[in-house]
Amino acid sequence: MEAIEPAALTLTGTLDREATRRLCEEARTLLRATGADVLVCDVADLGPPVLAAIDALARLQLTARRAGGRIRLRDPAPHLTELLHLVGLSFEVEVEREAEQREPAGRVQEAVEARDPPL
Template sequence: MSYARLPGLPIVDAMTPAVLVLVGPVTRDEVAGLCDDVRALLEASGAGVVVCDVGGLGPPGLGAVDLLARLQLAARRAGGRIRLRDPDPALHALLDLVGLRFEKEGEPEQREPALGVEEAVESGDPAL
């Protein structure tokens, strides 16, 4: 038996996020092209999430914050979002300082409770 091979990777489906590796430092001229890359990856994968590998981005600074904010904006305009892979702790702290929240790969989403968390019951609560 034989069959025609379908184009693309057979193990990749709509639930597999696309990955964009960011190697820095990124110049201001490259930002628009990276935003286009995020939009193209969202359209091609259909997953709604682009994982941005920021491990090689270089020392954290306002340039990295600006880049990630623009990538998130481009992703949201395209109907998706970005998730960070391997962020430097200093970059994560700087993003928190300026008020930008990003999902990190390997962390539970805000909508999901962390595993092993149980709710406490007050002794005066009525039973349901």
């Protein structure tokens, strides 16, 4: 059996009740249409972590659970993660950054002891 890719939803700006209602409808539709059990919510461009954002994420999680799934947050800001923890909500988090935000891979330098035999 082939694994189903997670559905994805992007949350941007400041959320209010109407935006939350629309997001929950979209989440329900996406989960049903794709058959996915995970809804990845990209929250990198979400507005300030106010209680309306916390409410929206809690409602999205409830919507996903009712559809037989769960949500996973992509790239949440540290203050959003802290606020979620403070109010007792926890979500699986995946961190994805744009290529230009990644730090270049460091070079590995191995120290060789004088007593080590050559390879």
